[in-house]
Amino acid sequence: MTVTDPVDRHLAELERRLSGPSRTRRSMLREARDGLVDAVAAHRRCGLDAHEAAAKAVRDFGSVREIAPLYQDELVARQGRWAALLLLVVFPGLTLGWGMLWRLGVRWESEPASDLVVALARLQDTASAVVAVVALVLLAVTFRRAAPARQVAVLVSLTGVVGAVVCGGTGLVMNLANGSAGRELVEANPYAVPAFGCSALLCALVLRSAVRTLLVAGSPVPTAAER
Amino acid sequence: MRPDAVRGHLDGLILAVLEDGPRHGYAIIEALQTRSGGALELPTGTVYPALRRLERAALLSGTWSTVGGRERRTYTLTRAGRHALANQRADWSEFSAVVDAVLRPAAGRPAAGMP
Numbered sequence: 001m002t003v004t005d006p007v008d009r010h011l012a013e014l015e016r017r018l019s020g021p022s023r024t025r026r027s028m029l030r031e032a033r034d035g036l037v038d039a040v041a042a043h044r045r046c047g048l049d050a051h052e053a054a055a056k057a058v059r060d061f062g063s064v065r066e067i068a069p070l071y072q073d074e075l076v077a078r079q080g081r082w083a084a085l086l087l088l089v090v091f092p093g094l095t096l097g098w099g100m101l102w103r104l105g106v107r108w109e110s111e112p113a114s115d116l117v118v119a120l121a122r123l124q125d126t127a128s129a130v131v132a133v134v135a136l137v138l139l140a141v142t143f144r145r146a147a148p149a150r151q152v153a154v155l156v157s158l159t160g161v162v163g164a165v166v167c168g169g170t171g172l173v174m175n176l177a178n179g180s181a182g183r184e185l186v187e188a189n190p191y192a193v194p195a196f197g198c199s200a201l202l203c204a205l206v207l208r209s210a211v212r213t214l215l216v217a218g219s220p221v222p223t224a225a226e227r
Numbered sequence: 228m229r230p231d232a233v234r235g236h237l238d239g240l241i242l243a244v245l246e247d248g249p250r251h252g253y254a255i256i257e258a259l260q261t262r263s264g265g266a267l268e269l270p271t272g273t274v275y276p277a278l279r280r281l282e283r284a285a286l287l288s289g290t291w292s293t294v295g296g297r298e299r300r301t302y303t304l305t306r307a308g309r310h311a312l313a314n315q316r317a318d319w320s321e322f323s324a325v326v327d328a329v330l331r332p333a334a335g336r337p338a339a340g341m342p
Contacts, residue, residue, distance in 0.1 A: 073276070077283060142283065
Protein backbone atom coordinates (compact mmCIF):
# COMPACT_ATOMS: atom_id res chain seq x y z
CA MET A 1 0.00 0.00 0.00
CA THR A 2 1.18 3.57 -0.69
CA VAL A 3 1.20 6.43 1.77
CA THR A 4 -1.80 7.91 0.02
CA ASP A 5 -3.87 4.80 0.71
CA PRO A 6 -6.92 5.71 2.84
CA VAL A 7 -6.15 2.88 5.29
CA ASP A 8 -2.56 4.07 5.82
CA ARG A 9 -3.67 7.68 6.18
CA HIS A 10 -6.37 6.75 8.68
CA LEU A 11 -4.05 4.60 10.80
CA ALA A 12 -1.29 7.24 10.73
CA GLU A 13 -3.80 9.82 11.99
CA LEU A 14 -5.03 7.42 14.69
CA GLU A 15 -1.46 6.68 15.80
CA ARG A 16 -0.70 10.40 16.02
CA ARG A 17 -3.52 10.79 18.56
CA LEU A 18 -2.46 7.95 20.85
CA SER A 19 0.00 7.81 23.72
CA GLY A 20 0.64 5.02 26.18
CA PRO A 21 2.58 1.77 26.60
CA SER A 22 4.34 1.31 23.26
CA ARG A 23 3.91 -2.47 23.07
CA THR A 24 0.14 -2.29 23.62
CA ARG A 25 -0.16 0.68 21.27
CA ARG A 26 1.70 -1.13 18.49
CA SER A 27 -0.36 -4.27 19.03
CA MET A 28 -3.66 -2.34 18.93
CA LEU A 29 -2.67 -0.50 15.75
CA ARG A 30 -1.51 -3.72 14.12
CA GLU A 31 -4.85 -5.31 14.97
CA ALA A 32 -6.73 -2.32 13.54
CA ARG A 33 -4.69 -2.61 10.34
CA ASP A 34 -5.47 -6.34 10.09
CA GLY A 35 -9.17 -5.60 10.48
CA LEU A 36 -9.09 -2.87 7.84
CA VAL A 37 -7.18 -5.13 5.43
CA ASP A 38 -9.84 -7.82 5.97
CA ALA A 39 -12.60 -5.27 5.38
CA VAL A 40 -10.96 -4.05 2.16
CA ALA A 41 -10.69 -7.66 0.93
CA ALA A 42 -14.37 -8.26 1.76
CA HIS A 43 -15.45 -5.12 -0.14
CA ARG A 44 -13.28 -6.12 -3.12
CA ARG A 45 -15.05 -9.49 -3.23
CA CYS A 46 -18.30 -7.54 -3.46
CA GLY A 47 -17.07 -5.82 -6.63
CA LEU A 48 -15.56 -2.51 -5.43
CA ASP A 49 -12.23 -1.39 -6.87
CA ALA A 50 -9.20 -1.12 -4.58
CA HIS A 51 -9.60 2.56 -3.75
CA GLU A 52 -13.37 2.40 -3.22
CA ALA A 53 -12.97 -0.68 -1.03
CA ALA A 54 -10.30 1.03 1.12
CA ALA A 55 -12.41 4.21 1.40
CA LYS A 56 -15.49 2.20 2.47
CA ALA A 57 -13.46 0.18 5.02
CA VAL A 58 -12.19 3.44 6.55
CA ARG A 59 -15.71 4.95 6.61
CA ASP A 60 -17.09 1.84 8.31
CA PHE A 61 -14.21 1.90 10.83
CA GLY A 62 -15.31 5.33 12.09
CA SER A 63 -13.64 8.74 12.21
CA VAL A 64 -10.41 9.13 14.17
CA ARG A 65 -12.10 11.71 16.39
CA GLU A 66 -14.74 9.14 17.29
CA ILE A 67 -12.45 6.12 17.68
CA ALA A 68 -9.22 7.57 19.15
CA PRO A 69 -10.71 8.29 22.63
CA LEU A 70 -11.76 4.62 22.93
CA TYR A 71 -8.23 3.47 22.09
CA GLN A 72 -6.72 6.10 24.38
CA ASP A 73 -8.93 5.08 27.33
CA GLU A 74 -7.64 1.54 26.98
CA LEU A 75 -4.02 2.70 26.78
CA VAL A 76 -4.49 4.82 29.91
CA ALA A 77 -5.95 1.80 31.73
CA ARG A 78 -2.99 -0.38 30.70
CA GLN A 79 -0.49 2.32 31.71
CA GLY A 80 -2.20 2.63 35.11
CA ARG A 81 -2.07 -1.14 35.56
CA TRP A 82 1.67 -1.31 34.80
CA ALA A 83 2.39 1.61 37.13
CA ALA A 84 0.37 -0.04 39.96
CA LEU A 85 2.21 -3.32 39.39
CA LEU A 86 5.55 -1.52 39.64
CA LEU A 87 4.56 -0.01 43.02
CA LEU A 88 3.41 -3.41 44.21
CA VAL A 89 6.82 -4.91 43.41
CA VAL A 90 9.14 -2.02 44.38
CA PHE A 91 7.88 -0.97 47.81
CA PRO A 92 7.50 -4.39 49.48
CA GLY A 93 10.76 -5.33 47.70
CA LEU A 94 12.61 -2.38 49.26
CA THR A 95 11.23 -3.19 52.73
CA LEU A 96 12.16 -6.88 52.48
CA GLY A 97 15.53 -6.12 50.84
CA TRP A 98 16.61 -3.64 53.50
CA GLY A 99 15.39 -5.98 56.25
CA MET A 100 17.62 -8.68 54.82
CA LEU A 101 20.60 -6.33 54.37
CA TRP A 102 20.18 -5.12 57.95
CA ARG A 103 20.47 -8.69 59.19
CA LEU A 104 23.54 -9.18 56.98
CA GLY A 105 25.27 -6.26 58.68
CA VAL A 106 24.51 -3.34 56.34
CA ARG A 107 23.64 -1.02 59.26
CA TRP A 108 25.00 1.84 61.32
CA GLU A 109 27.20 0.90 64.22
CA SER A 110 26.03 3.85 66.38
CA GLU A 111 23.46 1.70 68.25
CA PRO A 112 21.12 2.38 69.90
CA ALA A 113 19.55 4.54 67.19
CA SER A 114 18.22 7.96 68.17
CA ASP A 115 14.48 8.50 68.66
CA LEU A 116 14.39 10.51 65.41
CA VAL A 117 15.91 7.65 63.41
CA VAL A 118 13.54 5.10 64.99
CA ALA A 119 10.54 7.33 64.18
CA LEU A 120 11.71 7.84 60.58
CA ALA A 121 12.28 4.10 60.12
CA ARG A 122 8.72 3.40 61.32
CA LEU A 123 7.36 6.11 59.02
CA GLN A 124 9.25 4.55 56.09
CA ASP A 125 7.94 1.04 56.82
CA THR A 126 4.38 2.33 57.26
CA ALA A 127 4.52 4.42 54.07
CA SER A 128 5.86 1.44 52.15
CA ALA A 129 3.07 -0.82 53.43
CA VAL A 130 0.37 1.80 52.70
CA VAL A 131 1.70 2.30 49.14
CA ALA A 132 1.66 -1.48 48.57
CA VAL A 133 -1.94 -1.82 49.83
CA VAL A 134 -3.18 1.17 47.79
CA ALA A 135 -1.36 -0.19 44.70
CA LEU A 136 -2.99 -3.59 45.19
CA VAL A 137 -6.46 -2.02 45.43
CA LEU A 138 -5.86 0.14 42.34
CA LEU A 139 -4.47 -2.84 40.44
CA ALA A 140 -7.66 -4.76 41.25
CA VAL A 141 -9.74 -1.79 40.06
CA THR A 142 -8.05 -1.96 36.62
CA PHE A 143 -9.77 -5.35 36.14
CA ARG A 144 -13.16 -3.61 36.21
CA ARG A 145 -14.41 -2.71 32.74
CA ALA A 146 -16.26 0.36 33.96
CA ALA A 147 -13.38 1.69 36.09
CA PRO A 148 -12.55 5.35 35.34
CA ALA A 149 -9.17 4.73 33.71
CA ARG A 150 -7.86 8.29 33.94
CA GLN A 151 -8.75 8.77 37.61
CA VAL A 152 -7.21 5.40 38.50
CA ALA A 153 -4.01 6.26 36.59
CA VAL A 154 -3.75 9.64 38.35
CA LEU A 155 -4.24 7.97 41.76
CA VAL A 156 -1.54 5.41 40.95
CA SER A 157 0.82 8.21 39.93
CA LEU A 158 0.19 10.24 43.09
CA THR A 159 0.64 7.14 45.25
CA GLY A 160 3.97 6.48 43.56
CA VAL A 161 5.20 10.07 43.97
CA VAL A 162 4.20 10.18 47.66
CA GLY A 163 5.78 6.75 48.27
CA ALA A 164 9.06 7.62 46.52
CA VAL A 165 9.37 11.02 48.19
CA VAL A 166 8.50 9.75 51.70
CA CYS A 167 10.60 6.57 51.53
CA GLY A 168 13.53 8.19 49.68
CA GLY A 169 13.37 11.31 51.88
CA THR A 170 13.24 9.42 55.18
CA GLY A 171 16.16 7.26 54.05
CA LEU A 172 18.21 10.36 53.28
CA VAL A 173 17.31 12.14 56.54
CA MET A 174 18.04 9.00 58.59
CA ASN A 175 21.57 8.85 57.16
CA LEU A 176 22.15 12.56 57.71
CA ALA A 177 20.79 12.31 61.26
CA ASN A 178 23.27 9.55 62.02
CA GLY A 179 26.16 11.88 61.24
CA SER A 180 29.44 10.13 60.53
CA ALA A 181 27.92 6.65 60.98
CA GLY A 182 26.52 6.77 57.45
CA ARG A 183 29.94 7.55 55.98
CA GLU A 184 31.59 4.85 58.08
CA LEU A 185 28.99 2.33 56.87
CA VAL A 186 29.75 3.12 53.21
CA GLU A 187 33.49 2.84 53.82
CA ALA A 188 33.30 -0.37 55.85
CA ASN A 189 30.65 -2.43 54.08
CA PRO A 190 31.01 -3.37 50.38
CA TYR A 191 27.24 -3.95 50.06
CA ALA A 192 26.30 -0.46 51.29
CA VAL A 193 26.95 1.50 48.07
CA PRO A 194 25.10 -0.97 45.77
CA ALA A 195 22.22 -1.09 48.28
CA PHE A 196 21.89 2.71 48.48
CA GLY A 197 22.34 2.99 44.70
CA CYS A 198 19.72 0.34 43.98
CA SER A 199 17.22 2.02 46.34
CA ALA A 200 17.81 5.42 44.71
CA LEU A 201 17.41 3.85 41.26
CA LEU A 202 14.11 2.20 42.21
CA CYS A 203 12.77 5.48 43.66
CA ALA A 204 13.79 7.23 40.42
CA LEU A 205 12.08 4.48 38.40
CA VAL A 206 8.86 4.94 40.39
CA LEU A 207 8.98 8.73 39.88
CA ARG A 208 9.61 8.28 36.13
CA SER A 209 6.70 5.85 35.86
CA ALA A 210 4.45 8.25 37.80
CA VAL A 211 5.30 11.19 35.53
CA ARG A 212 4.77 9.06 32.41
CA THR A 213 1.44 7.78 33.71
CA LEU A 214 0.30 11.32 34.49
CA LEU A 215 1.24 12.43 30.98
CA VAL A 216 -0.64 9.50 29.38
CA ALA A 217 -3.67 10.07 31.63
CA GLY A 218 -3.64 13.77 30.80
CA SER A 219 -3.34 13.29 27.04
CA PRO A 220 -5.95 15.39 25.25
CA VAL A 221 -9.25 13.78 24.30
CA PRO A 222 -11.39 15.30 21.54
CA THR A 223 -14.32 17.25 22.92
CA ALA A 224 -17.87 16.12 22.25
CA ALA A 225 -18.15 18.90 19.66
CA GLU A 226 -15.09 17.62 17.81
CA ARG A 227 -16.23 13.99 17.70
CA MET B 228 -30.06 0.34 14.70
CA ARG B 229 -28.38 3.55 15.97
CA PRO B 230 -24.79 3.09 17.22
CA ASP B 231 -25.63 4.86 20.52
CA ALA B 232 -28.32 2.26 21.25
CA VAL B 233 -25.87 -0.59 20.70
CA ARG B 234 -22.83 0.81 22.51
CA GLY B 235 -24.00 -0.03 26.04
CA HIS B 236 -24.57 -3.65 25.02
CA LEU B 237 -21.47 -4.13 22.90
CA ASP B 238 -19.52 -6.08 25.54
CA GLY B 239 -22.34 -8.61 25.94
CA LEU B 240 -22.76 -8.96 22.18
CA ILE B 241 -19.05 -9.67 21.75
CA LEU B 242 -19.07 -12.26 24.53
CA ALA B 243 -22.06 -13.92 22.86
CA VAL B 244 -20.43 -14.29 19.43
CA LEU B 245 -17.33 -15.80 21.05
CA GLU B 246 -19.37 -18.40 22.92
CA ASP B 247 -19.03 -21.01 20.17
CA GLY B 248 -15.27 -20.66 19.69
CA PRO B 249 -12.27 -18.33 19.27
CA ARG B 250 -12.39 -15.63 16.60
CA HIS B 251 -10.18 -12.78 15.40
CA GLY B 252 -11.34 -9.15 15.33
CA TYR B 253 -12.82 -8.95 11.84
CA ALA B 254 -14.49 -12.37 12.21
CA ILE B 255 -16.17 -11.03 15.38
CA ILE B 256 -17.41 -7.98 13.44
CA GLU B 257 -18.74 -10.23 10.66
CA ALA B 258 -20.45 -12.49 13.22
CA LEU B 259 -22.09 -9.46 14.87
CA GLN B 260 -23.38 -8.26 11.50
CA THR B 261 -24.56 -11.73 10.44
CA ARG B 262 -26.33 -12.52 13.72
CA SER B 263 -28.03 -9.10 13.74
CA GLY B 264 -29.17 -9.55 10.13
CA GLY B 265 -27.08 -6.49 9.21
CA ALA B 266 -29.02 -4.25 11.61
CA LEU B 267 -26.00 -3.23 13.73
CA GLU B 268 -24.51 -0.02 12.35
CA LEU B 269 -21.68 0.24 14.84
CA PRO B 270 -18.39 1.74 13.58
CA THR B 271 -16.12 -1.29 13.29
CA GLY B 272 -13.33 0.68 14.98
CA THR B 273 -15.24 0.56 18.28
CA VAL B 274 -15.01 -3.23 18.45
CA TYR B 275 -11.20 -3.48 18.78
CA PRO B 276 -10.87 -1.29 21.93
CA ALA B 277 -13.87 -3.18 23.38
CA LEU B 278 -12.02 -6.47 22.83
CA ARG B 279 -8.98 -5.08 24.69
CA ARG B 280 -11.23 -3.86 27.51
CA LEU B 281 -12.79 -7.32 27.86
CA GLU B 282 -9.33 -8.86 27.76
CA ARG B 283 -8.12 -6.47 30.50
CA ALA B 284 -11.09 -7.55 32.62
CA ALA B 285 -10.01 -11.21 32.09
CA LEU B 286 -13.30 -12.03 30.33
CA LEU B 287 -11.40 -12.81 27.11
CA SER B 288 -7.89 -14.04 26.44
CA GLY B 289 -6.21 -12.64 23.35
CA THR B 290 -3.18 -14.07 21.58
CA TRP B 291 -1.45 -13.51 18.26
CA SER B 292 -1.67 -16.68 16.20
CA THR B 293 -1.54 -17.72 12.55
CA VAL B 294 -4.99 -17.92 10.95
CA GLY B 295 -5.32 -18.58 7.22
CA GLY B 296 -1.60 -17.94 6.73
CA ARG B 297 -1.71 -14.54 8.48
CA GLU B 298 -0.82 -13.46 12.00
CA ARG B 299 -4.07 -12.47 13.71
CA ARG B 300 -5.04 -11.55 17.23
CA THR B 301 -7.49 -14.24 18.26
CA TYR B 302 -9.82 -13.98 21.24
CA THR B 303 -11.21 -16.78 23.38
CA LEU B 304 -13.92 -16.57 26.02
CA THR B 305 -12.54 -17.31 29.50
CA ARG B 306 -14.47 -19.01 32.32
CA ALA B 307 -15.08 -15.55 33.85
CA GLY B 308 -16.30 -14.42 30.41
CA ARG B 309 -18.85 -17.28 30.25
CA HIS B 310 -20.06 -16.36 33.70
CA ALA B 311 -20.34 -12.65 32.71
CA LEU B 312 -22.27 -13.66 29.56
CA ALA B 313 -24.73 -15.73 31.59
CA ASN B 314 -25.28 -12.77 33.94
CA GLN B 315 -25.71 -10.40 31.01
CA ARG B 316 -28.33 -12.69 29.46
CA ALA B 317 -30.26 -12.92 32.74
CA ASP B 318 -30.13 -9.13 33.22
CA TRP B 319 -31.27 -8.55 29.63
CA SER B 320 -34.19 -11.01 29.93
CA GLU B 321 -35.38 -9.30 33.09
CA PHE B 322 -34.92 -5.80 31.63
CA SER B 323 -36.60 -6.58 28.30
CA ALA B 324 -39.53 -8.31 30.04
CA VAL B 325 -40.12 -5.22 32.19
CA VAL B 326 -39.81 -2.77 29.28
CA ASP B 327 -42.00 -4.99 27.11
CA ALA B 328 -44.70 -5.12 29.80
CA VAL B 329 -44.75 -1.33 30.04
CA LEU B 330 -44.58 -0.64 26.29
CA ARG B 331 -47.19 -3.24 25.27
CA PRO B 332 -50.37 -1.61 23.88
CA ALA B 333 -53.26 -1.43 26.40
CA ALA B 334 -55.35 -3.90 24.34
CA GLY B 335 -52.77 -6.65 24.88
CA ARG B 336 -52.47 -6.08 28.62
CA PRO B 337 -54.37 -7.95 31.37
CA ALA B 338 -57.27 -5.96 32.86
CA ALA B 339 -56.20 -3.33 35.42
CA GLY B 340 -57.01 -3.90 39.08
CA MET B 341 -59.30 -0.86 39.47
CA PRO B 342 -62.93 -1.69 40.38
